[in-house]
Structure formats: C-alpha cells, structure tokens
Amino acid sequence: MIDTINTLVRKTPSWLLYLIGAAYPTWLLYAGFTGGLGVDPVKAMEHALGKVGLQVLIAILLVTPLRRFTKLNFLSWRRALGVIAFFYILLHFLVWMVLDVQILSQVKADLIKRPYIIVGMVSLLILLPLAITSNNLSIRKLGPRWRKLHKATYLAVALGGVHYIMQTKGFEYEPYIYLALVIGLIAMRKLPKKRAAPPANRQAA
Amino acid sequence: MAHRWTNDLTLDDVTPKSAYLNRRQVMAGMAGLGLAAFAPKAHAATDLTPTDFDVITQYNNFYEFGTGKEDPAKHAHRLTTKPWSIKIDGLVDRPGDYALEDILSKMTIEERIYRFRCVEAWSMVVPWNGFELKDLLDLAGVKSSAKYVAFETLYRPKEMIGQNSPFLDWPYVEGLRLDEANHPLTLMATGIYGKDMPKQNGAPIRLVVPWKYGFKSIKSIVRITLTDKEPPTSWNKSIPGEYGFYSNVNPEVDHPRWSQASERPIGGGFFAKRILTLMFNGYEKEVASLYEGMDLRKNY
Secondary structure, eight states: OHHHHHHHHHHSOHHHHHHHHHHHHHHHHHHHHTTTTOSOHHHHHHHHHHHHHHHHHHHHHHHHHHHHHHOOOOHHHHHHHHHHHHHHHHHHHHIIIIIIIOOHHHHHHHHHHOHHHHHHHHHHHHHHHHHHTOSHHHHHHHTHHHHHHHTHHHHHHHHHHHHHHHTOSSOOHHHHHHHHHHHHHHHHTTSOSSOOOOOOOGGGO | OOOSSOOSSOGGGOOOHHHHHHHHHHHHHHHHHTOSSSOSOOEETTOOOOOOHHHHTTSOOOGGGOSSTTHHHHHGGGOOOSSOEEEEEESBSSOEEEEHHHHHHHOOOEEEEEEEEOTTSEEEEEEEEEEEHHHHHHHHOBOTTOOEEEEEEOOOTTTSGGGGSTTSOSSOEEEEEHHHHTSTTOEEEEEETTEEOOGGGTSSOEEEOTTBOGGGSOOSEEEEEEESSOOOOHHHHHOTTTOOSSOBOOTTSOBTTBOOSEEEETTSGGGOOOEEOOGGGGTHHHHGGGGTTOOTTTOO
C-alpha cells in the first residue's frame, strides 16, 4: 500500500501539481465574480489565499516526519508545493494591496506601522529567495548552501502562523491550532534520530 | 416625540434594484479592463445610496451566532423573539419589564437612513426603522442622578450558538453617556427597509448610534440600566487597548492594528472603491458639541 502511494507520488508530473495549484485561485476569482464568495469577495479571497497558503506550507513541513515515521514519501512534491504556497501568499499580499487597501500611501503606512502586517511581509520576503531558487539550476549552483537556505522555510511558516493569530479580533481556537501544528512539526525534527547505540563493552577491549 | 431630527437621506436615496444591477454590470466591465483598481484618489463617504437588503442581511458581525460574517445569516433563525420584553432598571422612576408590544404601541416608527461604519473599516448605508431611544427612556422616567445608560444583549446559548465559545465574555454589554443616549440621532431600531428586523441584524430590537463604530450599536436588547457610573462594555473588557468606551468614528485616530482614515463600502464586488471616512461618520454637525473640550485621542 505504502509502496503504491509512493510510486504514484513519484510518478506525478510536477506540471499536474502546478495545474491543480493554479486552479484554486482561478476558482476563487470565478466564485468572487459570480457571488460564490459572499457579499465581500475581496476579504473572502484575501483570507482564503492566506489561509490555504499557510496550509500548504504546513503540508510541506509534514513531508519529513511522514517519511520518517510512516515511510510515506512525498519528497518529490515538496518543491512544487513550496512554489505554489509562495504563489498563494504573494496573491494574498496583492489582493490586500490592490483590492483591499487600494490607497498607496495607506499601503506604505501599514507596512511600516502595523505589526501584524510587518510580520506577514517579513514571512513573504523570506519565501521570495526560496521560490526563486526552486529549480534544478539553483540546486546545482548553490550546492550544500541550497539546503541551508531552504531551512528558512521554518521561520517563514512560523511567522505566517504568528501573523494569523495577530490579526484575529476576539479569542478564536483556529489560529492557535495552526501555530501549534507549525511548532510541533518543527520540534519533531529535533527528536533523536535513532535510539542511542548501546554503549560499547569497555571491559571487553 | 418623533421627528425631532430630519434625515439628510430620504426615501429618494433608495435606489431601485435594477439600478444596482446595472451598476454591477458596469463594474464587471471595468474589471475586465483592469481599470478600477489602484485609483489615485479616494472620495469621501458622501454617496448615500442605501446598501442592498441582501447585503445588509448576509454580512453581519453578530458573534452570538458565530465569528464568520455569514454565520449570523446561517444560524440566527434559531432565535425566538416572541415574547420579548426589555427590563428597564437602575436610576429610573418606573423600573420593570416592558413588553415589546406595549413599548411599540406608544412609539412612532420612523425611517432613518444612516451611514453604518464598522471598526473593521467597512461600511454600509442602512435604511432603519425605529424610534428614538429618548422616547423609551422617557417612558421609564430617568432620574436626575443618572449619567449613563447600560445595555445588555439576550444570553441564550441554546439559540445563540456562538455564546458557547469563549470569543467574548457573554452576555454582550454596551453603554452610552446619557447625553449621547438622549441625542435625537440615537435610535432603537425595529426594522430595515420597512421590514421587521431580520434576526441576524439584531431582532427584535437593537440600538443604532450612527456616529459610533458599529459594535456600539448593541443587538437583541433585553435590559437597559440607568447608572451614575460608566458601564463596562464588551470589547473594552476584551481588548482595552484597542476599543474604548466612546468609540466615535474618527478618521484621525487609528485602531492600533489598522488605519481608520478610509473604509470599504460593502456590496460593490471585487472593485469597490475605498472611500474616505468622515469625522463622526458624517454626523459632526449634529454631535461634535457633545465632545467639546474632550481629547478624542485619549477617549477613543
């Protein structure tokens, strides 16, 4: 069963992932124009893109623990998922800037003055070089530095979770569940890799 | 005493539905050309075409029915509003439970088309039906020692399912200074567009204070208490650094997390233009004198 899934995952062409990834914002746009997003399609689209972007980022954090604890291997999807998440969060930012705030002076003021917007923006800026280097050429050119660079994902996702909590009004469970997931998934990577090897029998030497 | 205040917005401002549809088509067309976005200038909130009934009733902050804007429209049908009475107590000559139909039999219902500005920086124009709060207070007889009016929303978690969540400290409470409560603009609303108040909008009776952020306009009121102390208010209790007692609409005093300089009118689709927010939500002439000499930055 696990082998079948792993084979299917490995054989999924990345264009198919990108196609599915692009379908979601396209659907949002269509729904927004036809009343499917309610009477305030701007906020609905802005929030949906931010939330689904965060969900995809969390899915990326799941890849490593899934391999380790279940042998399910989604590694070959990870890069495409990362690019898709970046794309959603970029759109989330653009909808906020162009359709929601609209007034450039106010956009600038918000980017300087509002802590939750600054946190979100920093997260997006961290993701930018990661998205740009998500190709084979960059992997070859950067060598071991590529892996190091892409560890910044952890910080970007955590900031995304914090950004979500910071914009809530009263008390809501949902954003805290997201942040707990993010922290849990990052912390899991610190679990000891193997049971410590039994101490060598010193007397025998 | 009805008709103390005359609308600057009248029934003539109510646009027929067909005109709305046309406007939407025009906007959709503009969207195709990509022209509507990023307009260099925003205009002030002077276009007072009432917002569509469907929009007013499908986009609500009524956290007693959930935190989503569509939740109240989905869940408010559970609310039973008959029988309904309002307990009026505290510093009044005739305290007691006032049945809603007895109150209504003594009131003249007027139409008031008011701007409605949410603290979240969105807005609507709502044609309310109702009577002045002062007329209700006169019914109970306010004692001269009273300085404030406290309001309370129904607490009935079986019907108001949002009250099962710790989102706010239930029941929802609000308050006004007595002179604010007596102001002719301050309305006890019982309907919109000439229809009974929809449940998601605060049936059967709610407060409307058009120069304050929407959360001051407490819904589904069951109790009104006259006091000599500033009463606690729900959002102030929840996040005191962000929501004060006065909460007057003021484009110059930002909410700590967002600007209050402009607002997004709801109902215009993807390319609805932001408009500039007016001082006291456009009712400066009527209410500015209430706050003479007060630091509105401190008393936010």
